[in-house]
Amino acid sequence: MARFMDVHDGFLGVTAEQLSEAHAADLAIEAEEGVHFEKAWLDPESGKVFCLSTGPSKEAVRRIHERAGHPADEVHELAVEV
Amino acid sequence: MARFMDVHDGFLGVTAEQLSEAHAADLAIEAEEGVHFEKAWLDPESGKVFCLSTGPSKEAVRRIHERAGHPADEVHELAVEV
Numbered sequence: 397m398a399r400f401m402d403v404h405d406g407f408l409g410v411t412a413e414q415l416s417e418a419h420a421a422d423l424a425i426e427a428e429e430g431v432h433f434e435k436a437w438l439d440p441e442s443g444k445v446f447c448l449s450t451g452p453s454k455e456a457v458r459r460i461h462e463r464a465g466h467p468a469d470e471v472h473e474l475a476v477e478v
Numbered sequence: 479m480a481r482f483m484d485v486h487d488g489f490l491g492v493t494a495e496q497l498s499e500a501h502a503a504d505l506a507i508e509a510e511e512g513v514h515f516e517k518a519w520l521d522p523e524s525g526k527v528f529c530l531s532t533g534p535s536k537e538a539v540r541r542i543h544e545r546a547g548h549p550a551d552e553v554h555e556l557a558v559e560v
Contacts, residue, residue: 401528412558419560439554472521476494478501
């Protein structure tokens with residue numbers, strides 16, 4: 397299974413609770429595309445969120461985020477990890 | 479200790495070995511600033527590298543990367559993690 401990092405902009409000032417809700421919305425439907433969102437990190441000052449996931453394709457990761465109501469601005473396949 | 483995600487552009491087509499060397503250069507000097515680079519992920523197609531670290535400040539993370547020869551393009555403090 398490939399690994400992905402996706403990036404969201406626009407989460408300025410978002411709280412821990414709001415991020416948890418967004419993450420829960422992903423987890424609720426992710427299995428339908430064989431995706432799993434392992435971790436999400438937020439920098440509320442810049443509004444950036446980074447999500448680490450595994451799945452069959454970038455498109456599957458993108459679709460889950462769209463259906464959960466928070467489309468990703470970037471999705472990167474992480475071919476190398478150290 | 480705070481947690482950071484930094485992003486590098488320009489690693490187009492970089493190999494696993496080259497990423498390991500860059501990561502090793504960070505690890506060799508990181509302790510001088512109380513920084514620890516836990517993980518680095520590369521998307522060789524977009525040339526983006528994401529580095530997850532802990533440390534005392536964004537500036538400390540930035541300095542280690544600069545001294546290791548690969549300045550970060552962005553450094554984000556990850557105030558929230560789910």
